[in-house]
Amino acid sequence: MTDNKVILQVKNLKRYFNVGKNQTLKAVDNVSFEVYKGETFGLVGESGCGKSTLGRTIIRLYGATGGEVRFDGVNVHKKLSGAQSHELSRRMQMIFQDPYASLNPRMKVMDIVAEGIDAHGLAKSAQERAQMVVDLLEVVGLQEEHANRFPHEFSGGQRQRIGIARALSVNPDFIIADEPISALDVSIQAQVINLLKKLQEQRQLTYLFIAHDLSMVKHISDRVGVMYLGSMAELASSRELFENPLHPYTQALLSAIPLPDPDLEQSRSRVVLEGSIPSPINLPECCHFCSRCPKATELCKKQAPEMVEAEPGHWVACHLIQAPGK
Amino acid sequence: MSKLLEVENLNVHIHTQHGIVQAVRGVSFSLEKGETLAIVGESGSGKSITVKGVMGLLPTNGKIAEGSVHLEGRDLAALSEHEMQKIRGCDISMIFQDPMTSLNPTMTVGKQIMEVLHEHRSDLTKEQLKEKAIEQIRLVGLSNPETRFSQYPHQLSGGMRQRVVIAIALACSPKVLIADEPTTALDVTIQAQILDLMKDLQGKIDTSIIIITHNLGVVANIANRVAVMYGGKLVETGSVRDLFYRTAHPYTKGLLASIPKLHEDDQQLFSIPGTPPDLMDPPKGCPFAARCPHTMKVCQEFMPEYTQLSDTHRAACWLLDSRAQQDDAKDGEDHD
């Protein structure tokens, strides 16, 4: 499925917010990774870890404070010509979290789905536009009759599918899915995930899938990055990460997921983390996980760890783990 | 067996602008001393409304149309609002999903705990109340209880707030603790902490728990018994092992199959097609008939009755009827 062609390259990306006097919130701090064409890159982390900000910075809803994002070689935060910028917004799309807030309550489904078609002038006539919308609705499992209805008449899962149809309308190559299923019911989550997988196969899409539900991320992703307080803690192929987690945070995260299997769930031992995530404002220069890490050393409290490739394709940022050969 | 709480044939109607929503339709279950019952269901399945009906906390447009709720033999539905207030917080208490909205932002944590204690133990002096409140804060595993006592809710993190909410709920050692999605708003690592805390405290103060959740992992972690709700009805009840290993109802099966397993490799996720029924105009047959892969004609016409599968396990599905097996309605799984 993936040929090792890089479609998105994020290099030392920083996004800071000023919150009051001399207070900076480093929502994304020095994050680097690559996404290959045709793959699904999962991004997991708890609330406030900066995963959504990262997604929004990549798609240019936020500017970058430092570092760069290259999409197909083009630095997206540089000044682009109108045509370049337009083309970029056609090729990179986003699916949002909240199926209720992501559709304009005053617009009909027809106009919601056609928004991208209008913005990029993809339809030559009103009939063509309507036909394109109906086709898109069928792709996501809805029908023609739904085009004339308003969003509030749909259920959460149906709305999320309308959001997917809207993103597909401009024929993108790369879709950022920002927690697309966390607001949905269990049985509906599977519908949306299966739809996303089917679309990926049919249209050779590349996904950046942001979520906090690790089991879903594992299911859909080829590679997974784990974020903690603005930085990338660990990055590996999905299987490797879940079978051989190296970072103490990943280990704790994995063992904290309750498994839907009572015998296994009630017998396994788990690493329970103490305390809660510290405030992301004015963080000291250290490993951000050191305050909760069961294995923290003096070094961890003084210096932030670098990302090292512990095993081929398995990157981790932890002082306890050294790159082979060092 | 001592039945602590018994709910029988509970029907709740919600009156809206567009008509009457039959949110809960004939739900019966019981809770025994010391056990944890999980009520599982999707949004709109009626699980929250069921326990709100039990607590007498229905919204003003909601009414118990039929049925009874007995706590240790006392009929709760017959009590006046004043008597019900005494029961709430003392005999039954409740934890809500969002810890921020269930705490008063203008009062310190300690004051809020003391207030609840005072309501039910008016014989204690102020010093004794404070001592008990600090003890309560220590009980829910918060560090520096004396400092926490004088802090405001906004100074605490989400997980700590939920611990405070639990401290308040358990202040009077209730017989029943109802937890409505207590961990949904929390992160996974915090969720694990809170679940451990709830199990630990249940042992210490000997209370029964009803936990409402949509997360089957949480159910597997904490529950002894499970009740699955769909379309305002209980479709399956049983011990936690019955539910997970001897699943009988197609809806429960579908739910289990639609969550990815962390320890198994890439399987195609099963997805239940369609959306839950509109309870304004519920189907006359089985509520799940429109989405079930095994629907028979009878399912569309008649509401299935409960089939007792074992002492602890029962389900409402026509497939379990003796007449259905002959037809082998189970072949041809044409789900997509």
Next chain:
Amino acid sequence: MAQKMEIPQKLFVKAVVDKDEREHIARPNLTAFQDGWLRLRKNKAAVVSLAILVVIILLAIFGPIFSKYTFYDTDYAHTYNGPSAAHLFGTDQFGRDQWARIWQGTRISLLIAVAAAFIDLFIGVTFGAVSALFGGRVDAVMQRIIEILVGIPQLIIVILLMMVMPAGIWTIVVALSITGWVNMARLVRAQILKLKNQEFVLAARVLGTGNREIILKHLIPNTVGVIVINAMFTIPSAIFTEAFLSFIGIGLAEPQASLGVLINNGYQVLQNFPFLLIFPAVVIVLIMVCFSILGDGLRDALDPRMRQ
């Protein structure tokens, strides 16, 4: 168990489920406007208020026609006449027909209120929208302007203005509008700030939709509810302010009538001829109460959170 027997064996066969039916939406297809109207109609007080307002507005427009007198015709033979067949609401100290004067006064009062509401709406919406959309320093400066305006008592501005400008309808309209739009601006700004970060607006930006379309298709339609409701509350307060100004004697000049002028005249002869006060007072109370109830009803009916 009895029921079990009744179910025929032949029903225990696999049924065909229409897959399309699973996605079917049972509720009727309603636009936001229809939905709002449906809900407003259920609010009896609001419907009654709407009906009363329609009657009052019709009378303000056509009422004087049904009278053979005009509001400025004097008749010194019939001063201070009580209500009678000839003069439904009686006559005043110059023998002018109260019926004609009241509806003329209502017309003027409503005209002033509606004009003031429209000017408020125009300035307020523009100011609030610009402030919210540009943000940053522009927003900060514009907000300070609003704060300064709020800080000066409205009455002082109005009285100063009335001294500079000639007495008349448009002076009152200007006086009412000069500070009246502040509320509207604040509400519109808050609403747009909230909308700006909604996911559907982000989605539009991600899709490459231009700023103009975002404002026209996403921001304004979702602000209309707030605007309409606020305008509904502006009208009664403008009527009241106008009446107040006329009552303290700095409003309209004779023979022009507004409800405030009529009430002032009636008040001076209250003990002898109470009907001169009662009729205009009833009309002004009806207008104010009905607008407030209707505004409340509209707020409930248009609130998207109420839609299910």
